[in-house]
Amino acid sequence: MVVQSSRTASVLLSAFLSFGLPSAQAVDLDPTQLEGRYRAVVGLWAAGDPRAIDELVRFESSTISDRDPKTREILHKAEQRVISDLAAVDLEVLVPLSVLHQEAYRHYALHGGIGAAQVATHDRTLALDLALLYKKYVDTPAASALASRLIARLASVSTDSFQAAKLFQLASELDPKNGLPLLGLATVFEKNGNYTDAVAALERLRKLDPENSKKFPEGTLRLALCLARLDRRPEAVELLAPLAQAPPASWVGLLAAQELARIEQEARRFERAEKVLRAALLRFPRSARLTLQLVSVLDSRGAQQEARSVLGTLAEIGADPSDDSRYRYNRLSEDLFNDAERVVEPAGRERLPALASSLGPAAAMAPATEEGVAR
Amino acid sequence: MSRGRALAVAFLLGFGAVAAEAAIQVRIKSPAPGQPIFGPTELAAEVVGSEPIARVEFFCGGRSVGSVATPPYQLTWNAGEQNIPREFRVVAYGASGSSASDALTTEPVQIDERLDLELQQLYATVLRDRQRVLNLDPNDFEVFDNGQRQELVAFDRGELPLSAILLIDSSESMRGERIEAALVGARAFVAGMRPIDQASALLFSDRLMASTPLTSDSAVLNKVLTHIEAAGGSAVNDYLFAALKLLESHQGRRVVVLLSDGADIHSVLPMAEVLRESRVSQALIYWIALDDGSKRKSFTSAWRNWQTNDREFEQLEKAVDESGGRIVRISKTEDLTSAFAGILQELREQYALSYYSTSNKNDGRWHKVEVRVKASGVRVRTRDGYIDY
Numbered sequence: 035m036v037v038q039s040s041r042t043a044s045v046l047l048s049a050f051l052s053f054g055l056p057s058a059q060a061v062d063l064d065p066t067q068l069e070g071r072y073r074a075v076v077g078l079w080a081a082g083d084p085r086a087i088d089e090l091v092r093f094e095s096s097t098i099s100d101r102d103p104k105t106r107e108i109l110h111k112a113e114q115r116v117i118s119d120l121a122a123v124d125l126e127v128l129v130p131l132s133v134l135h136q137e138a139y140r141h142y143a144l145h146g147g148i149g150a151a152q153v154a155t156h157d158r159t160l161a162l163d164l165a166l167l168y169k170k171y172v173d174t175p176a177a178s179a180l181a182s183r184l185i186a187r188l189a190s191v192s193t194d195s196f197q198a199a200k201l202f203q204l205a206s207e208l209d210p211k212n213g214l215p216l217l218g219l220a221t222v223f224e225k226n227g228n229y230t231d232a233v234a235a236l237e238r239l240r241k242l243d244p245e246n247s248k249k250f251p252e253g254t255l256r257l258a259l260c261l262a263r264l265d266r267r268p269e270a271v272e273l274l275a276p277l278a279q280a281p282p283a284s285w286v287g288l289l290a291a292q293e294l295a296r297i298e299q300e301a302r303r304f305e306r307a308e309k310v311l312r313a314a315l316l317r318f319p320r321s322a323r324l325t326l327q328l329v330s331v332l333d334s335r336g337a338q339q340e341a342r343s344v345l346g347t348l349a350e351i352g353a354d355p356s357d358d359s360r361y362r363y364n365r366l367s368e369d370l371f372n373d374a375e376r377v378v379e380p381a382g383r384e385r386l387p388a389l390a391s392s393l394g395p396a397a398a399m400a401p402a403t404e405e406g407v408a409r
Numbered sequence: 410m411s412r413g414r415a416l417a418v419a420f421l422l423g424f425g426a427v428a429a430e431a432a433i434q435v436r437i438k439s440p441a442p443g444q445p446i447f448g449p450t451e452l453a454a455e456v457v458g459s460e461p462i463a464r465v466e467f468f469c470g471g472r473s474v475g476s477v478a479t480p481p482y483q484l485t486w487n488a489g490e491q492n493i494p495r496e497f498r499v500v501a502y503g504a505s506g507s508s509a510s511d512a513l514t515t516e517p518v519q520i521d522e523r524l525d526l527e528l529q530q531l532y533a534t535v536l537r538d539r540q541r542v543l544n545l546d547p548n549d550f551e552v553f554d555n556g557q558r559q560e561l562v563a564f565d566r567g568e569l570p571l572s573a574i575l576l577i578d579s580s581e582s583m584r585g586e587r588i589e590a591a592l593v594g595a596r597a598f599v600a601g602m603r604p605i606d607q608a609s610a611l612l613f614s615d616r617l618m619a620s621t622p623l624t625s626d627s628a629v630l631n632k633v634l635t636h637i638e639a640a641g642g643s644a645v646n647d648y649l650f651a652a653l654k655l656l657e658s659h660q661g662r663r664v665v666v667l668l669s670d671g672a673d674i675h676s677v678l679p680m681a682e683v684l685r686e687s688r689v690s691q692a693l694i695y696w697i698a699l700d701d702g703s704k705r706k707s708f709t710s711a712w713r714n715w716q717t718n719d720r721e722f723e724q725l726e727k728a729v730d731e732s733g734g735r736i737v738r739i740s741k742t743e744d745l746t747s748a749f750a751g752i753l754q755e756l757r758e759q760y761a762l763s764y765y766s767t768s769n770k771n772d773g774r775w776h777k778v779e780v781r782v783k784a785s786g787v788r789v790r791t792r793d794g795y796i797d798y
Contacts, residue, residue: 224711333689345655353616363711
């Protein structure tokens with residue numbers, strides 16, 4: 035959908051200007067030159083050239099200094115003037131622009147933002163604002179769903195857990211039918227030891243749609259483990275037992291078996307723990323960790339000879355460098371980014387012609403040079 | 410443990426083991442694997458080599474029981490009446506100084522599932538003004554087991570053989586210079602080992618990345634200790650448990666040298682379980698704590714909140730302390746090699762005190778152990794006790 039409305043564009047402009055940043059003084063950066071450079075980066079992006087991300091990073095990081103917050107303020111104003119001009123032509127350009135700034139933020143998240151805190155924050159903030167503005171002024175269910183995915187994608191690469199929680203919450207509110215932001219929200223809570231709120235988010239996920247338990251087995255696993263940590267072990271066991279046996283034999287099933295056995299072992303129900311582990315070893319015969327757990331359980335119930343015998347079976351298993359299940363659990367689900375990406379990537383790509391058109395013919399063709407974008 | 414079991418464990422730890430070119434080869438002919446050993450026992454070895462053999466030395470439970478300089482390489486040794494598994498080792502020394510070894514473990518007669526471990530071995534480091542005291546004799550020591558004075562049946566200085574597991578954290582946070590320095594340090598430990606010592610290298614993150622069997626062959630160890638791509642999180646508990654468990658079936662001086670730059674994140678086993686195993690296995694635990702272990706503070710993950718992580722960390726410290734080992738805190742990677750070498754030197758300078766406890770009941774209870782030295786101004790570090798199984 036392409037919207038062209040001078041009324042909408044003027045509202046958008048005033049929304050941008052209401053961000054309330056104080057005006058810049060005493061910083062020797064030429065706003066006109068900054069606008070030109072930014073338009074050139076956007077032109078590259080509009081032409082479908084992924085080098086635009088590196089160019090944006092190079093441009094912004096050479097402009098914004100962590101030591102001088104005013105540099106961020108000046109750049110912000112220059113970029114918002116360009117964005118306002120472009121959005122005045124077509125509000126749809128907000129989507130690819132949000133994606134561009136997300137990609138710049140992701141660059142800092144992946145490569146480390148030491149010395150680049152201000153510029154990383156700038157890109158995260160701008161990516162979020164553009165998504166919210168798009169939702170607000172296009173104002174359709176489809177725009178809400180797209181804004182939700184834009185924000186969920188941003189949350190899933192966020193390095194700041196407080197910001198990630200806020201973003202997931204927002205993404206969930208914008209598109210309540212999508213359960214993934216709730217899984218993300220719960221994971222952030224869990225990683226911060228806030229099991230009560232994690233349980234609340236995961237229970238909302240289950241209530242949202244009866245199919246969500248099947249769609250998101252990771253959510254069930256996380257719910258069970260958070261319940262166990264809140265001393266609600268019988269409920270945890272009830273959730274984990276079927277998960278440990280459910281096909282296919284996935285990393286979630288492997289962890290469900292490990293954690294179910296752990297709960298049983300901690301409750302000194304060694305025979306039950308042993309039963310869980312032996313059944314799991316039939317499904318995951320190469321799991322060194324399950325084998326070690328079984329050794330521990332056998333030891334705990336006084337069967338030292340048998341424990342030594344099981345330890346010997348590790349010979350056939352050996353190193354297990356591919357078993358990253360426990361590491362994976364300690365991270366945000368890959369599904370979060372992938373799901374958002376499935377929607378966001380084509381949505382951004384489809385709107386590039388609109389972005390090119392809003393820039394006008396000359397700027398849209400700006401070539402890249404050795405030093406950066408031509409200006 | 411039979412030879413078959415020994416091979417199984419070797420396989421567990423032995424990925425890509427390298428057979429070094431050996432000028433001498435030695436094989437234990439007697440006793441047979443799995444054979445219960447009581448009373449006078451013939452020990453015999455078959456030795457072949459491309460150079461003259463200087464001597465062949467026999468060990469049981471890490472203690473030398475005799476050596477033979479000329480063929481046939483055999484002797485008779487009184488094993489006593491204890492029904493226990495026994496770890497035999499034979500080392501053949503060539504005239505040029507080269508050596509080769511073989512080992513096997515015999516089984517006890519199985520009465521039930523209890524391992525009879527009445528002979529208690531303590532390894533004591535004695536310090537005066539932070540310097541190790543090296544001139545003590547048996548009369549200088551008093552050992553108390555649950556408050557009862559014990560009679561020493563054997564006394565040795567630190568030249569006893571050791572079985573060490575080098576447990577190297579290879580997680581993401583060790584990437585680059587850190588892991589390289591860790592491997593250099595571990596190789597320095599291996600270089601300082603004697604032919605009668607054996608070690609295994611376990612490189613772990615949240616999973617087991619690479620490993621070797623327990624071996625005296627430095628080529629096998631160095632192959633794994635040359636390079637590893639650090640990745641993933643950290644599961645100290647799980648792999649410390651595995652290391653202790655693997656050492657449990659070995660006799661003599663057992664040591665785990667753990668190198669890690671932070672606390673556990675991803676283990677399924679709680680540190681309480683590792684602590685229990687440590688009390689049973691009686692292995693010494695040394696922990697080289699990179700970054701001074703400072704990563705423990707307010708650390709949280711999806712697996713544990715910060716309070717639980719701190720508790721786990723404290724229990725790791727307790728396990729190390731109780732074992733008679735120590736925490737070597739370092740803040741710079743360039744200190745890693747001297748940390749490893751320092752631990753090996755300390756092990757060389759320990760006193761080994763053995764006694765049959767007069768208070769053993771095999772009731773699974775904790776026995777508090779105390780070692781006193783009749784000398785002024787000294788401090789003794791040894792294990793705090795053991796679980797009586």
